[in-house]
Amino acid sequence: MPGISHILLWAAWAIVAAAAAYLMLAAAGIAAHRARRGPGWASPPxxxxxxxxxxxxxxxxxxxxxxxxxxxxxxxxxxxxxxxxxxxxxxxxxxxxxxxxxxxxxxxxxxxxxxxxxxxxxxxxxxxxxxxxxxxxxxxxxxxxxxxxxxxxxxxxxxxxxxxxxxYRARPGAAAGAIGRLGALFIDGWFLPMAVLHARLAPLAVTxxxxxxxxxxxxxxxxxxxxxxxxxxxxxxxxxxxxxxxxxxxxxxxxxxxxxxxxSLSDLFSHELRWARTVRGLDPIGYLASVITHPGPIPLLLAVCSPGLASFGALLGLIGLRWMLVGLTARRFGRSFAPPGPLTLWARDQLCFAVWLAGCVVKRVEWRGRRLTVGSGALLESGARTRPVA
Structure with a gap:
């Protein structure tokens, strides 16, 4: 029987392969996206x-x-x-x-x-x-x-x-600096392509x-x-x-x-953790599977634990595919900040993975100074206010 190390290696390769497939599908979805204008009302509503x-x-x-x-x-x-x-x-x-x-x-x-x-x-x-x-x-x-x-x-x-x-895409606030651009990059480079792809694979089910x-x-x-x-x-x-x-x-x-x-990085992490915990509450299985949309350190660990042309090629290939997807999304929907380089995108993927990992275990999130417990189906239970609402 294969040992634990072999099973983990196979799992890493499966995630990397699925991540590559996802990025290519998302790029195809962005390229094909068309939203039609409605006919208008017979009389003004x-x-x-x-x-x-x-x-x-x-x-x-x-x-x-x-x-x-x-x-x-x-x-x-x-x-x-x-x-x-x-x-x-x-x-x-x-x-x-x-x-x-x-x-x-x-x-x-x-x-x-x-x-x-x-x-x-x-x-x-x-x-x-x-x-x-x-x-x-x-x-x-x-x-x-x-x-x-x-x-x-x-x-x-x-x-x-x-x-x-x-x-929607993001516009970093003038005073938010690098953290604001980092938050905007998630919306433009991760959320937006995923939303478009989901709507192409199945009828749009969310607002x-x-x-x-x-x-x-x-x-x-x-x-x-x-x-x-x-x-x-x-x-x-x-x-x-x-x-x-x-x-x-x-x-x-x-x-x-x-x-x-x-x-601040802590504010950004808390903000995105609330989003992640929401998705997990709505679709626990889908949330676990979503690791393929931000595999984070897994391709690098694969290259380190199993060095070779294939593993290093996989690492560079995922970085290149993400760079291509972000560029294609910007051309299709516009961009409000300077284009990121491949290393910035790789670093952003590490943060996405960290948020995903935290979302697998946390039950409580902060929202405008309130601490809320998230139950099944993303139902909320009110908690104590932790600081004044900004």
Whole structure:
């Protein structure tokens, strides 16, 4: 019988081979990706745009202006919400809104909680103003290019489509420095190709928190926003509820940007660990298999433990394939920061692997100063607040 060392060696080769196959498939998916523009509505719909706010970060003003300056063939109603009346984001949003007197804007200040997910609790409080035929939900740190809101709304006019969601890339905050660029690199080089590939291999089953539009009647039949209140991955749960009604989810034709503002390695690690633990809660088996998307030190260990042309070639080949994929993704979707070199990509893969490994064992994550326990299906249990919300 083969010894343990031989079994580990075979496992390492299997992971390396699967990682190479994944990178090539992801590159093919990026090259083939096309999101079609919807036909538009016969008459302009009433659209409610919900923007939950929590703290100020670098680029927030530009993000808010990118939405309030949108032109759309629809009746737009913007709703900004905070839990704390002293939240500086509220004052900033009011100041920005004053520059857009033609926009219909409401501000909701409500500290009530509804379940363990603080963002969804904010959304529930904001919904008291009433919702239009189309409900758009967007994180506060999203920069939307001109025309993206119209394209999002038009996609819901396709028969059978219950929700339209946007892919996103990252824009590092000016003050975030190298850590911000490192966080942005994960979104652009790891998350974005994986999201595109998943949607090509199977019908799109999730929505993405940065920017999603849903028909109000579909949301109501799903149980409303309250149905999301205890889920860490409220966007994945929303996608599941849409699909459960027999509706499809479509990609919007335009890509938006999310701000990458983590300023320390520990903050970045904690942020990405929350994402990783979310995925593990939703799909434990798939999470374990996802090591092939970021094999980290495994190719190097293979080259060290089994030196030879094949193992060193495999190591260099994976680095080259990742470099090719990141470059192809940037050409297809754009880039907001300087292109990384192969060694930077290899170092980023080590961090991705470390986050994945930690995600295999942790049960608690931090989210805006709250410590939360993640149960089966990424359900949340509230914990103590560890520090003031920024």
């Amino acid at each position: 009433a659209v409610t745009v919900l923007k939950p706010l929590c703290g100020i970060e670098d680029g927030l003003e530009a993000a808010l202006r990118s939405f309030l300056s949108q032109q759309a063939n629809a009746s737009l109603h913007y709703v900004f919400g905070v839990a704390d009346p002293a939240d500086p984001a509220l004052a900033l949003a009011r100041r920005v809104a004053a520059d857009y007197p033609g926009c219909r804007i409401d501000f909701i200040v409500d500290p009530r909680t509804h379940g363990a997910n603080p963002k969804v609790g904010n959304l529930i409080n904001m919904a008291v103003v009433g919702l239009g035929e189309v409900v758009v939900m967007s994180d506060d740190d999203i920069i939307a290019p001109p025309g993206s809101l119209q394209a999002l709304i038009d996609g819901l006019a396709v028969p059978g489509v219950g929700a339209v969601t946007s892919l 993405y928190g940065p920017l999603t539009a849903i028909r109000r009647d579909v949301l109501e039949r799903a149980g409303g926003l309250a149905a999301l209140a205890d889920n860490l991955s409220d966007d994945a749960e929303l996608g599941r509820l849409v699909r459960a009604q027999g509706c499809t989810i479509a990609f919007a034709p335009m890509v938006v940007e999310t701000l990458a503002n983590d300023r």
